[in-house]
Amino acid sequence: MQHKRAIMRLAKFIILLVTLLTATCSVLAQTEKIRLIGLSVEGNETADEGLIRANSGLVVGSEVTGDNIQQAIKQIWRLGLFSDVQIVLERETPQGVFLKILVKEYPRLDKIEVSGNKKIKRDEIEEILDFYPGQIVRPDQIQSARNGLLDKYAEKGYLLAQVDIETLTSEQTGRISLRVNIKEGSKVKIKKITFHGNEAHEKREPGLPLSLIDWTTDWMLPDDPFSSGKLRGKMKNTKQKTLLRSGEFNQEKYEEDLDNLINHYKNHGYRDAVILADSISYSEDRQRLFIDIWIDEGNLYYFGDLTFSGNTLYDDEKLKEQLLFASGDVYSKEKLDRSVQENLTNLYYDRGYIYANVSPVEIPVGDDTLNIHFRVFEGNEFKVRRINIEGNTKTHENVIRREFVLNPGDTFDVSKLRRSAREVTILNYFSNIIPDVQPVNDREVDLFFKVEEKSTDQIMTSAGYSERDGLIGSLGFTMPNLFGTGRQFSIDWQFGSVYRTFSINLTEPWLFDTPTLVGVSFFNIHRGGSYYGYDEDVIGGSLRLGRKLRWPDDYFRIDWIYRLERAVYSNFTSSFAQYNPGDLVENEPRISSGVTTILTRDSRDNP
Template sequence: MKIFRIFSTITLILILLLPIYAQSKRNIKILGVAIQGNKTISENSIKIQSGLIDGKEVSYEDFSSAIRRLWKLKLFSDIQIYVDKVTNEGVFLIIKVDEYPRLGKFIVIGNKKIKKDKIDEEVNLLTGKVLSPYLISESKRKIKNLYEKDGYLLVEIKEELKEGKRENTQDLIFNIKENKKVHIKNIEFEGNSKFSDSKLRRIMKETRKRNLFLFRVGEFNKEKYEEDKNKLRAFYRKEGYRDFEILHDSISYSSNSKSMFIKMNVCEGPRYKYRNITFSGNRLYSDKQLLALLNIKSGDWYNAEELQKGVYERINGLYMDQGYLFFQIVPHEIPISDNEIDLNLEITENNQVSINLINIVGNSKTHENVIRRELKIFPGDIFNRDALMRSQREVFILNYFSNVTPDVIPKNEKEVDIEITVEEKSSDRANMSVSISQMHGLIGGGGVEFNNFLG
């Protein structure tokens, strides 16, 4: 309806301006712009945002652009542009808008299981905010997610709008019917013949059916459910079933809405073995050396987890410790028969990289020399990933910093700068992390707490 109205107003402008277009190909001059319907947004602001300003020469396309610009502000429920008057010198325009109301009070009714403070923190609905249909819908979705995380999957939320005390304000009221918490009664699989239902249920550690004898409450969490489905995929691919798929899954409820039933239809596919394993593009190391490091041989069952470790931890680590920071390796899995694959590892070694500068950032209280004397890597050295990680650890165990993050910044094809960012401690908790850059991802890290480290 709104889109139709916008196009109809543009068409109206075009019809009224046709005589001018027929007489001249020049732009049309705006002689005046009147604003109608605005309540809280100033006339001048609407003119500036639309781009339709007194004295400006415009083309037909500028009217469409004006509406798009005003629409993107998400302040108006309707926008219309009319031609008020046409003269030989130009046109007088009217921009008519309907503003969305502003939020007065935000009220929640019926919330017993989740406190209003927690809801407020999640939705962040402040007085004066533009109360658009999108904002209301998003707020309902966020509140529903809060309840679903606590197992209240059947929560119902209805909105109500009432006139606020101030002009163009409305109070937003959410009436919540929490309903009962839903517990998982059963998880059933179809299509599995290699592993039993009970085995697959054990893989899904965060989505467990209710068993009070084993102290399992059987609560359902949508995010953890998706994680468990990924664990299921990883399990099968670790066992050689690289074509495993979850064809579809469904969730149903008991008649009293207290129990949930999960049904998952899977396709296991064949179990694969490696046939031929080859390398291409490697000059620095022989096929035999790389194959030993990969730790996979012909006749082994396919194992996606072991392949990832061999390729991206062991082989990638070998090259990076020798300064080949821009080293790339791409595994190509080629199915040969119903249960065999060939594996080709395509390698691009690129140039060996040396260190240009090492910069220390974030040390406002700690002298730079205190940090530098712990480093195991120096300007002019060939880049070494292991030395960089040891440097990070040595700086971290000084116990002066809550975070120590080395970042490798490419300078050119043969040089890199290293930037070590430290966060000086304000408490006796400490964490550490490591990154190489967006190109190369993490090269180390972890979460560690050292409370009273020397005590």
């Protein structure tokens, strides 16, 4: 009786396999179980049998169902190595079944041949194809490579380029060669861009023929933002061919320019403007391209009432001062977005409300008015708990920290955060500075400044020849960040057959960690020879004292420079002695000094 039951179970499983292979498995067959007592693989030439068996998920000795076999086929298929995968019944016994996995491998690549390419180099084509010898090549990869080449040609303006990739199979090795045949054709140039539906332009100049309006508006009607000429100007990367413009077409940039057109309308009151359709056509010789764009402008809108809710820190009038528009102005999406994202939001950020959010709600009133209601969520005020500096492998931390205008314990202020980053940038010690804000609780934040050090020390040498000075040269060494302390040190030596100069400079920009600059320099100069008529030897130095100011604002600084030098003139030539006006006395030292005051203001965002 048990033997008969085993045979019955086996018969049911055979039926299961038949129905599975014909893709008509019933729910009952998919859940029927039978023991797997053998599993083999056939058809694999290079693929590892163990890899196939492992990815099938079928385990000898376990009970399997139709669902398990179907899933096994899917998992082997996902390896991307085979063009065909089947699981068939090899033989059956009363104890269970033997199954066989039949696979057919995709071919492997032998070589690539490219012909017809002139405008794109072969190595660039091979980079786009992204194939290598011995690689398994699937049909979808070949199609993807073809599309990539067509996209590259379209990017360069060859919109009508043709690419055909042939597959040739070697009878000896079974590997394939890819023959890439390219017909580049000629570049297609944009001949004309025509707009349809820009009625706002036609209404501005009634009575003029459209052809005349279109021709004149670029320069005779400069205040018309909707003339065809102005609309073409908003298409930044899609231009008609002229003497100064190539007229090349790029599909991706063209789509960006369509968005630019709509944004232009929305920023001039036409909030509901849309592009209904656009078309691209070619001349008979396929050398010129014509673009037609149909626009539905919608109604012209104006800003109506401006109201606020949820604001307790600032009253309505203070918030209205931050808006870039007023009631009655022509609607502008750009001005609305900037008012919210830059002005209103930063107003709260500068007071430490880092989670403040302002949401504008547009409320249509009639056919031409939009009331704007601003919903304000202020949140909590945040203070700075810690400021962490990372990446300063050379520069001392205090050199960076003393530049901050935002410090631990201060109320968080996004403007001061930007200013602190600016001050560190001015040091010119770092190639990159990334400030980051990390909330630590519902009232405090930690600030992180990640910096990347760059090489700042410089050695300068030069050599040459001049008719006046003969052989000349120079040697200099500058350390703007001496040993990471922020001090500045430099030595400069210049020499020639009739002159030489030597100078040494040291500057401390933060004396005792205060914004007080002290600098000293010493110099020695010698000039002489027949060209000058006498020898001149000068020795001296200078003392510089500077300070950052808080008034009229903290972008000002003042510097005083005191210079003292001693000069001696000797070896007067007879011709110079004859015409010497008498203000120079041979071998008599002359001492001079002077003070220079310098007041500067530098408020550049990124000096």
